[in-house]
Amino acid sequence: MDPLSVIQNIISAAQYIKSICDQVKANKQQCQRLSNRIEIILSPVKTFAQNPASIRPENLAALNDLVICLGDCRTVVHDFYSANWAKRAFQNQTDNETFRKLNDRLSASAQQLSLSLDITRVFDREADKKDIEEDLADIESKLNDIIDMHQQTSQQIDNLAQSVDQMRVQILAQLSTKKEEVKQMDTGFKIDVQIINSSSLLIDRMLGKGGIAQVYVARWDSEMVAVKKLNVPQMSQKDLKDFYNEANIMYRTRHPNVVLLQGIVQEPDNYMLVMELMDKGTLLDLLRSTEDLTWSKRFNFAIDIASGMAYLHKNKIIHCDLKSLNILLDRHETCKIGDFGLAKIRLNSTASLASVKIEPVHTVSGIRWKAPELLQPNGKFTKESDVYSFGVILWELSERKIPYAEAATDGEVTKLVIDDKVALEASCPPKFQDMIRNCTDRVPKFRPSFANICGTLDALVRDEPLHPLPVALTGAAALPPLPVAKPVVPMEDNPANRRIKNQKFKEFWINYWGPNTVSVDWADFFDCLSDYLIRGGLREFNEEEIKQQFGIIHGKVSMNSFNTRTQELSSLKELALQKK
Incomplete structure (x- = not known):
């Protein structure tokens, strides 16, 4: 490294040490003394920068040693400036041996550089002893303060732990009382719904939560359901009454436009409504x-x-x-x-x-x-x-x-x-x-x-048709509006009339979808039949016939009826192609 760069490093290190000396947390006197001695040495060193040609090889070696020494001084002073000063001060007391070695190295560097300094006066050992005594007294005072603070904090932690223990005992007692109240409340409400064991429910994810309940998606007997779970610790007698009221009302309602309640969970720590899952939200x-x-x-x-x-x-x-x-x-x-x-x-x-x-x-x-x-x-x-x-x-x-x-x-x-x-x-x-x-x-x-x-x-x-009819699956233009079926008196239920009604529906089907329709599925049939019933067919079919059209047997959709209807769809498609 060239002489000017070495001198610049010396100046930078000296300036940093001086800038933090006033802010060190311990050994302030010794740090300040060290900084002052560096400043004294720095003044003649700066003269080398003004005349680099005067630097002899032995001077350059001494300057390099001084750079290393100042680097070590910077590290020590920074340790007492940083947040972990207490740990170092406690372990090493005043680091008096460290400061002694640094001062000796500074003194040696000054002598090697042949600086015109009074080394004995600058590096006064009696002054060092006085600094050590003052720093010891300061560290002892600060460590005592730390010990006092630690003892106070420990006492506060102990008091807090006692309070937490007391609160825990109270909460457990209140929870136990609440559970007893809930058990006693159970006997006061009549419930006539299917009881489901919570172990048969596999919770998947949360949909939302409110004041005393959360709603989850769960699997129950291979079926996805919605589960409304109540927070038992927060339940009052009124909340439980409302829970049973909601369950009783929902369970007694069976309608395509009312959410179906499958059953409830009724256990000491679990109160849930198990309902059909509504995939599309609100x-x-x-x-x-x-x-x-x-x-x-x-x-x-x-x-x-x-x-x-x-x-x-x-x-x-x-x-x-x-x-x-x-x-x-x-x-x-x-x-x-x-x-x-x-x-x-x-x-x-x-x-x-x-x-x-x-x-x-x-x-x-x-x-x-x-x-x-x-x-x-x-x-x-x-x-x-x-x-x-x-x-x-x-x-x-x-x-x-x-x-x-x-x-x-x-x-x-x-x-x-x-x-x-x-x-x-x-x-x-x-x-x-x-x-x-x-x-x-x-x-x-x-x-x-x-x-x-x-x-x-x-x-x-x-x-009043509210929207254009479906476009054929081939992409053809929309068909003209269908004529509205006129209300008629329900036909007498006999084989001849059934054939007539089925034929009328097939004709409606062809007009509805058009002869260019390539394929249809169960949902298409459902849409067409629904539209036909709304537009007048409802007055031609009786209730039992409508159920049969939709494949409903004993209140449930029959797979056999579904398969039969699928075959009929194929026949209708062929009929549409023939009419074309």
């Missing part, structure tokens, strides 16, 4: 998505919900919390009504809003679907209040927005609804708008029943 999520929704699909959603609610009301069940978040969709996008946690069985009285705690969910409070009369003191849940909620859902189907989005809080929503400041106007077909107005009429008695709503929707779909 109607709320679908409406907030960017997925394209035809008016045909929206009408189908409305028919699904109205059909399910008509069934519930016929069985004297008031839902009390009907909203798009509680409408679930299966893999075929059939809407089903779920979440009966607030539902009431209507006997001779109605439930009061004041007695039911309505919790905000999904960041959109359920109050946006509540009828105006429920927002008044002592408001009563009725069939008509369910109809109002349905009207709000119809508005959502049209607009795909949050109801009363301009209101930021529940209080603002309540004021808007009670004061009748905002009407739920929608940009939709006129008859659909009429239905929204009728369902959300401020006077409950003027709202239609769900039975009437189903009839109105059926007439709308039957008399």
Whole structure:
């Protein structure tokens, strides 16, 4: 290394040592003394930089030794500047031997460089002893402070450990008491549902969670199901009562548009509702998505919900919390009504809003679907209040927005609804708008029943085709609209009439799909038959014949019937090709 570079390294090391000396945590006097001596040596060294030619080989060797020495000085001083100084000070006390060796090396370097310095005065041993004594006293004081702090911390940890132990004992006692209460509460509720053993459920993943429950996807007897699991430690007697109430209501309802309850788990540490899995999530999520929704699909959603609610009301069940978040969709996008946690069985009285705690969910409070009369003191849940909620859902189907989005809080929503400041106007077909107005009429008695709503929707779909017919699978243009089947009196059930009805359906099939259709499957047949029944065929087939058409035997879809229907599809395809 050339002389100038060596000198620059010496200057850099000296400057760094000086910059941190005032901030060292221990041995401050000895570090400061060392820095001062380096500064004294540095002054004559800088003269070499002004006249590099005067540097002799022995001077260069001495300068290199000084670079190494200053590097070691820098390391020692930095150790007492860093955070782990206490460990070094405790292990090595004042490092007086280290400082003595560094001072000796500095003194030797000064002598080798033949610097005009008074070495004895600069490296005064008595001054070193005084520095050691002061540093020892300082370290002893700091170590005593550390020991005191450690003792205080240990005492605090001991106190905290005692508090944690006491809290643990209290929690265990409370948990034990809670379990006993739950066991005692079990005997107070009658339940008439299938009991499922929790060991038969294989939990897959969590779908969501609320205040006292989580919802999971699970496998049960080779079937994927949804499991609503309650948090037992957080359950009150009312929570358990609501659990059994929801189970009883769901289990007694058997309808294509109501979520099916398979059974419940009823164990000391496990309370679960086991339900059919709704793959497509909630109607709320679908409406907030960017997925394209035809008016045909929206009408189908409305028919699904109205059909399910008509069934519930016929069985004297008031839902009390009907909203798009509680409408679930299966893999075929059939809407089903779920979440009966607030539902009431209507006997001779109605439930009061004041007695039911309505919790905000999904960041959109359920109050946006509540009828105006429920927002008044002592408001009563009725069939008509369910109809109002349905009207709000119809508005959502049209607009795909949050109801009363301009209101930021529940209080603002309540004021808007009670004061009748905002009407739920929608940009939709006129008859659909009429239905929204009728369902959300401020006077409950003027709202239609769900039975009437189903009839109105059926007439709308039957008399006014809402979407173009399917395009042939070959990619041909859409066929012209089908003639609407006229209502007829049900035919007498005999072999001749059955042949006539089957032939009429086959002709409808050919017109529906067109002669260019290459292949069809079970879902195509299902769609076509459903459309045929809605457009008038429903009045030709009796209930038993409709079940047979869909392959339903004793309430279940028969695989033999499915295979038979598949063969019929092949025949229909051949018939279509012949007609071509």
